[in-house]
Amino acid sequence: MALTKHKSVSVSKVPRDNVKRDQRVVRTRKQVDAAFVDLLHRRAYGNIRVSDLTKKAGVGRATFYAHYSSKDDLLRSQFNRIVVPMLVINLDAPCPLDATALFDHIQSAPRIYKGLVGGPDSGSGPRVLRECFEERIRESIRLQEAKSRACGLALGIDEAIVTRFLASSLLVVLEGALEGSAQRSPQEAQAIFAKLAGGALAASRAPISGNDQ
Numbered sequence: 462m463a464l465t466k467h468k469s470v471s472v473s474k475v476p477r478d479n480v481k482r483d484q485r486v487v488r489t490r491k492q493v494d495a496a497f498v499d500l501l502h503r504r505a506y507g508n509i510r511v512s513d514l515t516k517k518a519g520v521g522r523a524t525f526y527a528h529y530s531s532k533d534d535l536l537r538s539q540f541n542r543i544v545v546p547m548l549v550i551n552l553d554a555p556c557p558l559d560a561t562a563l564f565d566h567i568q569s570a571p572r573i574y575k576g577l578v579g580g581p582d583s584g585s586g587p588r589v590l591r592e593c594f595e596e597r598i599r600e601s602i603r604l605q606e607a608k609s610r611a612c613g614l615a616l617g618i619d620e621a622i623v624t625r626f627l628a629s630s631l632l633v634v635l636e637g638a639l640e641g642s643a644q645r646s647p648q649e650a651q652a653i654f655a656k657l658a659g660g661a662l663a664a665s666r667a668p669i670s671g672n673d674q
Contacts, residue, residue, distance in 0.1 A: 490528060492518040497535060501576040506536070507584020533589050536577075540593040548594075550601045555659030557601035560631060564647035567638050575639055578632065587632060594628035602627075602662075623665055630657040 496517035500509050511532055515525050529535040547562035567574050577586035602624060634654045638645060645653075 486528070489518075489520060489524060492520060493525060493528065493535065494539065497539065498573065501573045505576050505580065505582035505584070506586035507582045533585055536586070536589050537593060540590065544593070545597055548597045548601075550604060552601075552605050554655070555663060556655035557605040557662075558598055558627075558631075558654075558658065559651060560634075560654055561647045561651040563635070564638050564650040567635065568647065571639055574635065578636055579639060590635075591628050591632050594631050595624050598627045598631070599624045605662075623661065626661055627658045630654060630661075 493514060496514050497509075500513060500517060509532065511522065511525060514532070514535070515522050518525075529538065544563060544566075547560065547566060549559040549562065550557060551559050577583055577590060599620070602620065631654055634650055634657070637653075638647075638650045
């Protein structure tokens with residue numbers, strides 16, 4: 462009886478313990494995320510240290526590293542959570558990625574993006590953003606390629622090269638959107654990126670030979 466009672470108590474405690482742990486994880490991540498955004502409003506990404514983040518968030522370094530392996534890992538996490546949904550895959554257009562929502566977000570939060578890519582003090586920010594763009598662009602290209610191959614076309618240039626070019630192009634257009642003198646609408650910025658991306662993809666595609674089919 463004692464053993465049975467002990468088991469039932471232990472089992473009943475597990476879900477509550479898990480819930481508490483999950484709540485702590487969510488709360489800690491929210492604290493760190495909020496601290497990160499607040500600091501980006503004040504300084505460039507390259508000038509933000511992990512110690513700044515932990516102090517602002519009110520958590521210890523060990524707690525931070527229990528959730529993120531580095532500051533760049535935190536940025537990637539934020540990108541995947543916030544920015545990726547703004548990069549809409551559109552297989553029916555010459556450019557498979559619609560970043561209009563991202564360009565709109567840039568206009569509403571220019572300080573954050575300037576902190577990430579706005580100069581020499583941005584540190585590894587531009588590289589991390591470009592790598593994140595590459596992941597989303599690679600996904601869109603592969604989906605569009607599956608459709609193109611059905612029409613007898615395939616990339617005539619290595620996928621990695623095309624992906625890097627498109628990601629770099631998107632980053633350049635993003636930087637241009639941050640320039641006060643440009644005054645481009647999100648739609649105009651997307652049109653520029655679509656022209657670069659669509660032209661590059663069209664130029665890189667070639668008919669599939671008999672050996673490739």
